[in-house]
Amino acid sequence: MTPSLDVDLTVRLGPLVLAHPLINASGTLDLFETADSLGAGRGEQLLQDPPVAAYVPKTVTLDPRRGNPPPRVVETPAGMLNSIGLPNAGLEAFVERDLDRILALPRPVIFNLGGFAPEEFALGTERLRLALEQRLGSPRAVWEKAGLELNVSCPNVHSGCMQIGASADETEATVRGVAAVWEGLLAVKLTPNVTDAVPVAQAAVEAGATAISLVNTFKGLVLDRLTLSPYLGGITGGLSGPAIKPLALRFCWEVAAAVDVPIIGMGGVASVEDVVDYLAVGASAVAVGASAFRDPWLYARLARELESELAHRGSTLADLTGCAHRGGVVGL
Amino acid sequence: MTFRWLTPADGVEDHRPSARLQGKVSHSERIGSMYLLRLRIPGWQTAGAGQFAMLQAGGSSCFLPRAFSIHEEVPPAPGDPERAYEVGFLLAPVGPGTEELSELQVGDAAGVLGPLGTGFDLGLLSGAGRVVVVAGGVGAAPFPLLLERLAAASPRPREILVLLGFRDAVQAEAVHVFSEPVSRLRRLGVPTHVELISEAGDTGRTGLVTELLREELRAEDRLVVCGAHAMCEAVWDVCLDFLEQSAPVAEEAGNEVPAWFSLEAGMACGTGSCQGCVIEIADGSLAKVCRRGPVFSGAEAFGHRRHPCALPEKEG
Numbered sequence: 029m030t031p032s033l034d035v036d037l038t039v040r041l042g043p044l045v046l047a048h049p050l051i052n053a054s055g056t057l058d059l060f061e062t063a064d065s066l067g068a069g070r071g072e073q074l075l076q077d078p079p080v081a082a083y084v085p086k087t088v089t090l091d092p093r094r095g096n097p098p099p100r101v102v103e104t105p106a107g108m109l110n111s112i113g114l115p116n117a118g119l120e121a122f123v124e125r126d127l128d129r130i131l132a133l134p135r136p137v138i139f140n141l142g143g144f145a146p147e148e149f150a151l152g153t154e155r156l157r158l159a160l161e162q163r164l165g166s167p168r169a170v171w172e173k174a175g176l177e178l179n180v181s182c183p184n185v186h187s188g189c190m191q192i193g194a195s196a197d198e199t200e201a202t203v204r205g206v207a208a209v210w211e212g213l214l215a216v217k218l219t220p221n222v223t224d225a226v227p228v229a230q231a232a233v234e235a236g237a238t239a240i241s242l243v244n245t246f247k248g249l250v251l252d253r254l255t256l257s258p259y260l261g262g263i264t265g266g267l268s269g270p271a272i273k274p275l276a277l278r279f280c281w282e283v284a285a286a287v288d289v290p291i292i293g294m295g296g297v298a299s300v301e302d303v304v305d306y307l308a309v310g311a312s313a314v315a316v317g318a319s320a321f322r323d324p325w326l327y328a329r330l331a332r333e334l335e336s337e338l339a340h341r342g343s344t345l346a347d348l349t350g351c352a353h354r355g356g357v358v359g360l
Numbered sequence: 361m362t363f364r365w366l367t368p369a370d371g372v373e374d375h376r377p378s379a380r381l382q383g384k385v386s387h388s389e390r391i392g393s394m395y396l397l398r399l400r401i402p403g404w405q406t407a408g409a410g411q412f413a414m415l416q417a418g419g420s421s422c423f424l425p426r427a428f429s430i431h432e433e434v435p436p437a438p439g440d441p442e443r444a445y446e447v448g449f450l451l452a453p454v455g456p457g458t459e460e461l462s463e464l465q466v467g468d469a470a471g472v473l474g475p476l477g478t479g480f481d482l483g484l485l486s487g488a489g490r491v492v493v494v495a496g497g498v499g500a501a502p503f504p505l506l507l508e509r510l511a512a513a514s515p516r517p518r519e520i521l522v523l524l525g526f527r528d529a530v531q532a533e534a535v536h537v538f539s540e541p542v543s544r545l546r547r548l549g550v551p552t553h554v555e556l557i558s559e560a561g562d563t564g565r566t567g568l569v570t571e572l573l574r575e576e577l578r579a580e581d582r583l584v585v586c587g588a589h590a591m592c593e594a595v596w597d598v599c600l601d602f603l604e605q606s607a608p609v610a611e612e613a614g615n616e617v618p619a620w621f622s623l624e625a626g627m628a629c630g631t632g633s634c635q636g637c638v639i640e641i642a643d644g645s646l647a648k649v650c651r652r653g654p655v656f657s658g659a660e661a662f663g664h665r666r667h668p669c670a671l672p673e674k675e676g
């Protein structure tokens with residue numbers, strides 16, 4: 029154990045209280061699979077003291093999905109392209125098999141829901157809410173433990189998910205339906221596959237979103253070196269990792285300036301410098317995706333490094349958050 | 361607005377919890393077209409034969425680590441304060457990740473996540489009449505450790521046959537990685553034979569390893585197989601043919617040739633998080649190679665289907 033440096037890293041996302049700003053990006057950390065992989069010692073540690081300030085499970089959809097055929101991942105310069113395609117057992121099986129153990133984690137949870145039409149999101153949210161109320165008792169207990177992130181931005185399903193997030197109107201309709209049945213943290217995860225994410229973010233907030241997550245992956249293509257045909261089973265894929273960081277940071281910068289709700293920033297975060305950049309453009313929380321494949325404790329390490337940074341400067345998290353919009357840092 | 365970026369001169373403390381172990385190269389050797397890389401790894405926990413680790417060279421220019429079978433493992437020397445294992449890997453350089461690792465020198469660092477995945481079930485092999493190892497090229501990697509574990513098992517298999525298929529004489533130099541485990545088994549009284557075949561025909565017999573298998577396969581054999589996917593499928597076809605010839609009703613009776621295959625897939629995490637490493641298995645479902653595998657039984661992976669099989673249809 030390292031001594032506490034007495035820096036307050038607490039982050040509030042609506043009713044959720046996070047001990048620090050670092051969380052995982054949906055679809056890139058399965059705590060239970062990882063714990064099983066790592067075996068008794070480190071695996072147990074992972075579940076007892078998860079390295080994330082809140083746990084974001086993989087996208088769940090109403091109906092089960094098989095996902096895309098292999099191959100599903102390939103490395104690219106400073107990143108990777110994936111065409112996973114949202115495989116999941118469906119909401120009913122998720123509630124039955126996974127919900128209890130997820131709620132048993134000593135962390136807030138931000139459930140990630142996917143769908144292909146506005147009604148689907150509302151229906152899924154209602155079912156999830158009922159299941160949570162059954163388990164946690166009061167609605168208030170639910171909001172303090174569980175938030176929701178709407179994935180309207182997956183580029184790897186060809187039947188509509190990203191189309192919602194690419195349209196301000198569809199996003200607004202989707203969020204409105206969900207906001208009617210969900211009073212907790214309601215984050216909408218936006219796609220960077222648009223010229224300007226600001227109108228979509230504004231429409232989401234207008235309809236009741238209480239946070240904006242961005243970005244999902246950038247749609248891309250890799251060819252098979254030998255056959256010169258598309259390499260991935262899903263043909264195109266989503267690009268993530270350090271290669272996308274400046275692109276993603278620009279989206280966060282623009283959206284943070286335009287809306288008044290907390291931002292969950294992500295895209296290419298690999299180091300504490302990246303975390304600082306996202307906070308500086310106005311993110312309240314920072315999600316790490318593909319870079320944590322290397323080490324499932326990366327989130328915690330980055331939180332510690334952030335703590336050291338702030339401690340040594342005598343700065344607060346509030347000083348840092350959004351400072352890029354206020355003329356940047358002083359004293360360099 | 362008092363935030364200022366820190367520099368190392370500010371003496372930032374290093375607090376870094378990690379699941380990634382820091383390996384240090386203790387031995388690196390070229391063997392024909394492959395490399396034997398031994399890492400000294402404090403914090404390593406003993407591996408099962410057939411498990412793998414995700415490796416990344418220190419200062420790597422690759423984004424993701426790469427998967428490698430555990431080739432050999434030496435427990436910590438008594439009195440080693442770090443309790444470090446020496447873990448060996450056999451690498452075939454085929455691209456940037458494997459090339460970086462093969463260029464590592466003694467003393468260099470490598471990040472390690474592992475051991476991971478589901479390996480061979482020793483219980484199903486140790487009492488066998490004969491264990492037949494079938495390996496193609498760098499598919500030989502997991503078997504020296506498996507043979508060491510079989511030598512230490514009780515009971516031991518009555519006999520062991522190692523069939524190795526290589527591209528050419530240079531690649532076939534990798535046969536040396538079997539010297540130690542094979543002599544150990546022989547010393548212990550387990551008759552152990554190694555046979556080579558190469559496609560180029562510049563060493564031993566000319567042809568494919570499946571030809572050797574077709575001649576050798578017996579009813580009491582248990583097979584362990586690793587190599588290119590096409591080789592694995594061809595080996596399974598030999599098994600199915602054998603089953604049909606020796607017992608025409610066996611398939612109906614649910615009888616199966618006891619064979620286990622270590623399979624490959626491109627991986628991102630190696631720990632079940634990304635769902636990137638799936639392959640289609642016999643029941644039509646997609647299975648994660650990093651969790652359910654890399655070792656699958658032949659029936660589980662290939663079922664009764666013949667190859668070449670149709671490519672799965674692309675969705676959407």
Ligand SMILES: Cc1cc2nc3c(=O)[nH]c(=O)nc-3n(C[C@H](O)[C@H](O)[C@H](O)COP(=O)(O)OP(=O)(O)OC[C@H]3O[C@@H](n4cnc5c(N)ncnc54)[C@H](O)[C@@H]3O)c2cc1C
Pocket residue numbers: 102103250251252253254259412426427428429430449450451452453454455456457458459498501502623624625626627649654
């Ligand atoms: C469980 C497991 C155990 C393994 N054990 C070993 C071992 O013991 N020794 C060993 O040497 N290897 C082993 N491998 C294989 C090893 O992981 C790969 O060879 C390695 O990841 C290659 O990385 P690279 O950067 O060198 O090559 P890459 O450039 O990543 O290429 C490697 C492979 O990726 C595919 N690929 C990637 N991009 C493209 C593209 N654009 N077009 C076409 N194909 C592409 C091809 O199949 C290619 O052969 C194992 C793999 C698994 C899953």
Ligand SMILES: Cc1cc2nc3c(=O)[nH]c(=O)nc-3n(C[C@H](O)[C@H](O)[C@H](O)COP(=O)(O)O)c2cc1C
Pocket residue numbers: 053054055056086087110112114140179182217243244245267268269270272294295296297315316317318319628634635636
């Ligand atoms: C393998 C993989 C699977 C992903 N699955 C999902 C998912 O199920 N739902 C989702 O909202 N985003 C998913 N994403 C996107 C990430 O959550 C994140 O938005 C993106 O990867 C950018 O962050 P990064 O550059 O740190 O990886 C996935 C990303 C990867 C690499």
Ligand code: FES
Pocket residue numbers: 626627628629630631632633634635636637638648649650651
């Ligand atoms: S490699 Fe990520 S799930 Fe298997």
